[in-house]
Amino acid sequence: MSDALAQDLPPGARPPSHGPLHDRHQALGAKLADFGGWLMPIEYPGGGVLKEHAAVRTTVGIFDVSHLGKAELRGPGARDLANRCLSNDLDRIRPGQAQYTLCCDDPGGGVVDDLIVYLRGDDDVFLIPNAANTAEVVRRLAAAAPAGVTVADLHTRLGVLAVQGPRSAELLTALGLPTELGYMAFTAVEWRGRRVVVCRTGYTGEHGYELLPDWSNAGELWDALLAAAPALEGRPCGLGARDTLRTEMGYPLHGQDLSLSITPVQARLGWAVGWGKPEFWGRTALLAEKEQGAARLLRGLEALDRGIPRPHMPVLSVGGDPIGEVTSGTFSPTKRVGIGLALLDRAVTDGAEVRVDIRGRPSTMRVVKPPFVPAHTA
Amino acid sequence: MYPEDLKYTEQHEWARLSSEPDGGRVRVGITSFAQEALGDIVFVTLPTEGEKVEAGQSVGEVESTKSVSELYAPVAGTVVATNPALEGQPELINSDPYGAGWILDIDVESTGQMDGLLDAAAYERHVSDS
Numbered sequence: 001m002s003d004a005l006a007q008d009l010p011p012g013a014r015p016p017s018h019g020p021l022h023d024r025h026q027a028l029g030a031k032l033a034d035f036g037g038w039l040m041p042i043e044y045p046g047g048g049v050l051k052e053h054a055a056v057r058t059t060v061g062i063f064d065v066s067h068l069g070k071a072e073l074r075g076p077g078a079r080d081l082a083n084r085c086l087s088n089d090l091d092r093i094r095p096g097q098a099q100y101t102l103c104c105d106d107p108g109g110g111v112v113d114d115l116i117v118y119l120r121g122d123d124d125v126f127l128i129p130n131a132a133n134t135a136e137v138v139r140r141l142a143a144a145a146p147a148g149v150t151v152a153d154l155h156t157r158l159g160v161l162a163v164q165g166p167r168s169a170e171l172l173t174a175l176g177l178p179t180e181l182g183y184m185a186f187t188a189v190e191w192r193g194r195r196v197v198v199c200r201t202g203y204t205g206e207h208g209y210e211l212l213p214d215w216s217n218a219g220e221l222w223d224a225l226l227a228a229a230p231a232l233e234g235r236p237c238g239l240g241a242r243d244t245l246r247t248e249m250g251y252p253l254h255g256q257d258l259s260l261s262i263t264p265v266q267a268r269l270g271w272a273v274g275w276g277k278p279e280f281w282g283r284t285a286l287l288a289e290k291e292q293g294a295a296r297l298l299r300g301l302e303a304l305d306r307g308i309p310r311p312h313m314p315v316l317s318v319g320g321d322p323i324g325e326v327t328s329g330t331f332s333p334t335k336r337v338g339i340g341l342a343l344l345d346r347a348v349t350d351g352a353e354v355r356v357d358i359r360g361r362p363s364t365m366r367v368v369k370p371p372f373v374p375a376h377t378a
Numbered sequence: 379m380y381p382e383d384l385k386y387t388e389q390h391e392w393a394r395l396s397s398e399p400d401g402g403r404v405r406v407g408i409t410s411f412a413q414e415a416l417g418d419i420v421f422v423t424l425p426t427e428g429e430k431v432e433a434g435q436s437v438g439e440v441e442s443t444k445s446v447s448e449l450y451a452p453v454a455g456t457v458v459a460t461n462p463a464l465e466g467q468p469e470l471i472n473s474d475p476y477g478a479g480w481i482l483d484i485d486v487e488s489t490g491q492m493d494g495l496l497d498a499a500a501y502e503r504h505v506s507d508s
Contacts, residue, residue, distance in 0.1 A: 031417075042444075043417060048472075049443040050418040240417065240444055306421055308441055331420040331443050359439075359446075 019066040020159045020218040028236065035239055036131030038067030043238040052241035053333040056204050057373075060165035061237035062225045065210075066218060069115075069134025070158045073125040073141065075149040082117055082125045085144055085281050087264060089274025095121050098184045098201055100272050102264050103129070103137050104282030109289065110260035111267070113137050114252065116201060118186055128160070130254050140281075159218030163225060164208030164245075166376065167232045172198070172209055174228040175221075179209070183378055196221065203242060205249035205375040247330050247339060250300055250370020256311055257298060257327040257341050265289045266343065267298045293346060296324060300370040301340045301356065307363025309340035309356050316355040316362070323348055326356060334373045338363070341370070379502065380409065381476055385452070385492050386501035390415075392476065393452040395492050402489040404453050407480045408440060408471060411505050416442040419468045424460040424482060431457060431484065433491060438481070440471065452495055455486035 016039040025032060030041035041064065043049055055061045073081055083090040088101035097119060103112040113133035118126040129137045134155055142151040163171055169179040177198055178189060186199035194217045202208035213221045229235060243253070252258045258267055265286055274280060275287070301309055309329030317323050329340030340356075348354065350369050355362040384392045390412035394405045413419065423439040431437050431451040438449040460482045463470055471479035496504060 048418045050420075050469075244443060308421060308446075310446070331441075333443070 017067075019064060020215045021064045021066065021222050024219060024222060025064070030236075030238060033239075035067055036133075038131055040064065040067050041236075041238040042240040044236050047235055047237065049238075049240040049244055050333050052235060052237035053244050055233070055235045056165045056206055056237060056241065056245055057334060058166065058233075060163060060167040060171050060229065060232055060234035061204075061241065062171075062222070062229060062234060063162040063164065063237050063239070063242055064159070064218075064222065065162050065239075065242070066159040066215070067131040068160050069127070069129040069131055069137070070154040070160075070212070071127040071129065071134060071138050071141075072152050072154060073127070073145070073149055074123060074152070076123050077146055078125045078149050079119065079122045081141065081145055081149050082127075083274075083277065084279040085141060086115075086117060087273040087280050087282070087286075088117070089277055090117070090119060092274070093119055093184075095119050096185055096187065097182075098186055098199060102258075102269065102272055103133075103140065104264065104280070104286065105260055106281035106283075107285055108260070109263045109265075109282035109285035111254065111258040111262060111264060112140065112260065114254050114258055114269075114272075118199070133254065156215055158212045159215050159221075161211045161213070161218065161222060161225065162202055162204075162208060162242075163211065164202045164204040164237075165206045165234070167234060168206070168208045170232055171225065171228055171234060174231070175224050177209075177211070181209075192220065194220075202377070203251060204245040205251075205371060205373070205377060206245075207376055244330050244333055247328055247341070248332050248334055248372045249375055250341060250372065252298070252341070253328055262298075262327075262343065263289060263294070266294045266296055295346060296343045297346055298327065298341055299344050299348070299350065300368040300372060301326065301329070301338075301342050301354070301365040302335075302368050302372065303338035303356075304353070304364045304366055306338070307356060307358050307361075307365065308338035309342070309358070309363070309365065314357040315342050315344060316357060317348075318353055318355060320355070323354065332372055338365070339372050340365075380411075380498040382498045384476065385495035385497065386504075387450065387452045387495060388504055389450050391450060391452045393492065393495060395489060402486050403458065404455065404484045404486055404492070405480050406452055406482050406484060407475055408449065409501070410475050412440075412447070413472050413475045413479070416440060416445060416447060418443050419471045422464045422468050422471070422481065424464070425457045427457055427459060429457045431455065440481075449481065451484060453484055453486050453491040455484040457482055458485045459483040
């Protein structure tokens with residue numbers, strides 16, 4: 001065996017922070033790794049990526065994703081601040097609804113972060129950015145905020161527990177939490193005397209919820225979810241399964257499929273851009289790129305042999321010419337085949353056969369349009 | 379915690395010597411520590427039977443949902459068999475790394491090579507130090 005065994009621990013200048021459930025994950029014997037500066041569970045004993053993945057697709061899985069950032073904009077004009085900075089159009093949603101959006105670089109148009117924005121009202125907007133990007137998103141919004149609008153980083157004020165899968169509503173019902181929410185809607189409730197926000201959101205492609213308890217109350221909620229899960233054949237799931245689940249849906253991961261050097265046009269996230277808005281970060285550059293056509297586009301790859309694509313592997317045409325690079329790749333537990341996302345020259349279209357250079361060996365893959373398995377979010 | 383009747387490499391392979399046929403045959407797999415670290419194994423690349431290999435030479439790859447790791451021959455010799463069950467059930471390496479999850483058999487000319495490998499106690503020290 002090579003020393004790839006150690007590759008889960010990237011070098012970090014600082015030791016990773018601990019989330020509100022760290023002691024519980026340790027007690028469960030979870031395998032832990034650094035995610036965006038936070039020591040989080042990859043998988044649990046008795047589970048493993050394949051079993052945990054299957055639980056989400058067939059019953060219900062419970063994830064601790066408290067490493068995700070939380071931030072809020074408050075004060076008169078908070079909503080307007082979000083709408084003139086972030087890419088998506090807040091006119092598309094009403095208070096009580098959430099929206100996928102992008103924080104783009106200005107003027108460059110590259111993606112600083114992709115995030116979920118929760119519209120609470122004209123003067124109250126909540127954000128869930130990625131763990132590693134939260135401070136930067138908050139910094140940029142604060143710099144753009146008018147007098148009277150405060151931008152607060154609430155990273156350690158709230159936990160985030162994701163309950164995902166076809167039986168997720170049953171699990172919430174068992175705890176007395178509401179489940180009748182449209183996709184991307186949210187509501188705040190009292191649970192055992194403490195506030196919990198229930199959101200119909202997720203990163204798995206299944207019907208699911210994300211629960212936001214206070215940081216200090218996350219443990220009690222986690223314990224209650226875990227206690228009720230076995231009756232529904234549910235189980236705790238780590239971030240390893242979260243990655244295979246989101247890859248099967250073709251959902252991008254910032255740092256791999258999105259970055260400062262990959263624009264929303266290239267990542268084919270134009271649906272998350274309010275093109276008609278007079279103002280948003282990166283607008284001029286992105287409109288020009290959209291008009292011109294991006295030089296490369298993010299597309300799905302599905303292996304026709306036993307190859308498993310991995311990030312940074314070169315993609316070649318059948319004739320051997322370089323045409324792009326894999327940005328995300330894994331083994332699809334549902335399809336039992338290698339799948340991935342790749343940035344490919346614009347001339348490459350869905351249905352094309354390509355080669356992926358897997359450590360010097362060519363693997364044949366087909367260019368496909370994600371999702372790789374049907375979504376059940378609606 | 380590691381079987382006493384096996385020898386080990388620092389790269390987390392195990393080797394089991396049997397005296398049949400003449401000269402000796404060494405069965406090779408990866409340790410429980412290695413399979414645990416890799417996670418769910420989904421694909422194994424194996425050498426072809428009849429291939430001559432040197433000790434320390436890469437002879438295949440073990441790929442899990444999240445990473446891939448090279449497999450090195452613990453001893454020099456000729457690959458005489460690979461585990462046919464791994465094609466359809468690579469997860470046998472996770473569930474039974476020293477039994478049904480064996481990976482390949484190497485016929486060796488000299489069994490003395492085994493003396494250069496780690497015993498169970500030395501391997502356990504190596505794992506706890508790393």
